[in-house]
Amino acid sequence: MPKPVYVFSSGRLGRQANTVVLETAEAKRFVPVEQVSELYLFGEVELNKRFLEFAAQKGVLLHFFNRFGYYVGSFYPREHLVSGHLTLKQAEHYLDAQKRLDLARRFVEGGLENLTRLLRKEEAKGRRVSSTLALIRDALAQVSAAQSVGELMALEGRSREAYYATWGDLLGEEWELNRQRRPPRDPINALVSFGNSLLYTALLAQIYQTHLDPRIGFLHEANYRRHSLNLDVAEIFKPVLVDRLIFRLIRRQQISPRHFLREGDGVFLSEHGRRLVVEEWERTLQTTYRHVRLKRSVSYRTTLRLELYKLEKHLIGDEPYVPYRLR
Template identity: 85%
Template sequence: MPKPVYVFSSGRLGRQANTIVLETSEAKKHLPVEQVSELYLFGEVDLNKRLLEFVAQKGILLHFFNRFGYYVGSFYPREHLASGYLTLKQAEHYLDTRKRLDLARRFVEGGLENLTRLLRKEGAKGHQVDKALALIKESLEQVPHAQTVGELMALEGRSREEYYATWAELLGEEWSLNRQRRPPRDPINALVSFGNSLLYTALLAQIYQTHLDPRIGFLHEANFRRYSLNLVVAEVFKPILVDRLIFRLIRRQQLNPRHFLREGEGIFLSEHGRKLVVEEWEKSLQATYRHLRLRRSVSYRTSLRLELYKLEKHLMGEEPYLPYRLR
């Protein structure tokens, strides 16, 4: 089964017969194309049009990150599963205020519910999280009454801010989190930003395997510059995949100051730190659990795809979308 490949080395990517070749100053590495689903490029890599044509033909996505680990963008091949019918349905649900608001409520509710379940598990361990739980419960009660997407995003933002305020209690004062974007000013912000980028790109790869259009989301405004559907679905999975990963890395003391570096006003994961996080991230996506409805074990990577299938059914009027819940 094809898997993501993470490239940290600098060099040149090319095609040789039916193989992707990474050539560095030290060696050549051959990647059989049938074993690659997407390439994460962290190193300084040169490539040419011939390679892009090859990976487009094979449906392989390329995700580019700069030297600080910032997500730069993706090469998203022409949609081979695109459905005119489903694209129209997706646009219809975005343009129809009532339908968009209904879906937006479902995504926000799913994300807040997973924050609640994660905090309850932490509370059962003796952590003081009652204040955050109370505020998130209040937000959940207001979700059905929100009249605009902006109101929903405000409820989600306020709840997440209160949730992040508990991290000093959950992880220790040195890991207290006051959420910042670019550039991150401390290690915990660098971790959150990098983890979120990994989730966004993992979802983008799964969207490519469906009939959905990644440019049409239901929380963020559609524009000419970015994908938005992956950002919406990510709200449901951030507590489950990104936040729990960060908790494990810190509590197991797998991360320390040498995994971070300062550049200008920002602090970023070092190459060694990014490799460590990526390795644990892949373990998280490959981990399995028993799916109650399917009655079989599935991986969390498969769960991302199943979530998108549920969204497709909602758009086609077959079955209302119900977000994944942390068990």
């Protein structure tokens, strides 16, 4: 089964028959293209139009990160599974104010519900998070009454701000989080930004394997941003995949301030730090659990795809969309 390939070395990407070749100063690495779903490019990599044509032909996505590990953008090949019918339905749900609001509510409810479930697990361990839980539950109760996407974004923003305020108590004072994005000013902000970027790109890759159009979101505006649907679905999975990953890395002392670099006004993961996070991220996506409805084991990467299939069914009127809930 094809899987993501992460490239941290600098060099040149090329093609040899049906093989992806990474040539560095030290060696050549050969990977059959059938084994590659995506390429995550963290190193200074050169490539040409011929290679991009090869990637497009084989349906391989390329995700580019700068030298600080900051997500730059993706090469998204021409959609090979695109469905005119579903694209029209997706646009219809965006242009119809009530249909869009209904879906936006579902994304926010799913995200806030997973925040509460994560905090309840922490409360069961003796952590003092009852006031934050009460605030998020109150926000959840207001979601159904929200009359605009802007109101929903405000509810989600206030809830996440309160949730992040608990991180100093949950993880230790040095990991206290006051969310800042561009550039991140401390290690914990850098870690959250990097983890979120991995989730956004993982979802983009899964959208590519469906009939959905990544440019049409519902909670996030489908404006000049290249992709927005992956940002919508990410709201549900940030607590499930990114936040729990960060908790594990810190509590197991796998990551520490020494894995970060300061340059100018920003703080970024070092190459060693990025490798460490990526390894744990891949391990997370490959982790399996027993799916209650399917009655079989599925991985979290498959769970992302299943979530998109549920969204497809909602758009064509087969079945209302119910967001994934943290077990």
